[in-house]
Amino acid sequence: MEQNVLDPSKLPLHLAISEKLREQIFGGEYSPGEQLPSEHQLMLQFDVSRITVRRAIANLVNQGLVVCHRGKGVFVKEQNKVTRSLSNPLVFFDEDMTRQGVTSSIKSLCFEVTEPSPRVRQKLKLSSDTHHIYCQKKIILTDDIPVALDITYIRFDLGETFADELQSSLIYPTLDSNGVSVERVETILECTHATHEVSEHLDIALGAPLLVNRYVAYTTASQPIICGETLSRADRLCYSVVLTKNGNGSSPFAPKS
Amino acid sequence: MEQNVLDPSKLPLHLAISEKLREQIFGGEYSPGEQLPSEHQLMLQFDVSRITVRRAIANLVNQGLVVCHRGKGVFVKEQNKVTRSLSNPLVFFDEDMTRQGVTSSIKSLCFEVTEPSPRVRQKLKLSSDTHHIYCQKKIILTDDIPVALDITYIRFDLGETFADELQSSLIYPTLDSNGVSVERVETILECTHATHEVSEHLDIALGAPLLVNRYVAYTTASQPIICGETLSRADRLCYSVVLTKNGNGSSPFAPKS
DNA sequence: TAGTGGTCTAGACCACGGC
């Protein structure tokens, strides 16, 4: 009977409640880091069942506005995204981060030789008799919070040559300081959802949005040397690019004939 | 008592069920467009309550794997993303799309003069006595499905000069064909969630992921002329970029001193 | 021990789609 108090329109109760809470969050009534009323309090406040309250909270979680901590409560999420420049790729990831006031580190998950999948084979232009490739999986952390899961495939000869270094540091800097010059990077940015497995690696909810960066890096000779993808927590990272007229090899701003 | 059939580990029932269904989807047991068993059938199949089944389906929805249609059923989502090149900005959006075999169209929501917000004022380097700016909101559709919501702010003098043309066509082409040359675009790509309002515009679920492209375009004189943001359905669009060494004005691959 | 959120149940009513 209190529905009209929330919203006179035909919105479902759970939506009316989550929209109301959303307004309060944006209105500053609940600040980042602050705790929302408990489910029990919200039940009384809005005169609805617990399930409906939980549904409303789920709406807020889906919108990335709050996080739940079992045994503690629901808290307004702090928004502190870090920007990674695509124009300055991983070579200077560290500098990118320190400039933004956060510490960054790497947690290596594996570094091993595997059989390339057809997709990797195609991207790296591997001949059909190439059966070995290096694969490195790692977690990237900023301020000790996991932000990204990276899987990189490295041509066997390069991986073999610099194996020791590659295991303990970032790939681009290692190659760069060893005279392997990356001249071109093709990148596709898209957005997916965290699977259960990824959600555990990155400490996020199942289905939470991920920014995916799929890349192939080429040397001067247009020879692909590494490819891979970085799955980043969408709530912690964004990408920046600066494009200039006629500045790129792909002739930006120019119509393809 | 049937939990062990699903997963012997300690996964919650709803997760075990959604993971099981997920495997079946990826395994091809349910193809894109195909209908999943109804809630009632799943209740019997897994011997759980309807709420638990619904929770499992919600997990799949959150992972972008299925869509629900009231009165019809749950269907495996078709994956058909369209790629938009950042190197070939909106000028050639049409060509980008037709090359990928989809039709594109625009639905204009509004084109009006407003007072610039502090943020817009700063981005466009407007003096404090500038009180008018053009604002255009539009929906971008491919194959008659809404994919993006765009809000663009245009400097008053340009909006005034080309008002008629701007209302009926894309901004970049209009300016370009009138001799206003965009020399540089600064772009930030991030991911957010659909609010209730946006979710209705783009026909997606509340909280569904959005790719956000925030841009500022400059003329030769480093004068910002337009800025804005495009909110794209993450399930329908991705961005591509090609970066070349020393190819960009922002000196990519070069350490900042 | 008390309070929090996480899981799960059985059952009701409604709204939409298709027959």
Next chain:
DNA sequence: CCGTGGTCTAGACCACTAC
């Protein structure tokens, strides 16, 4: 009309956190 998913209820038990 029936079957579908959408909303909502009351109530139970569990696991975690803090005191």
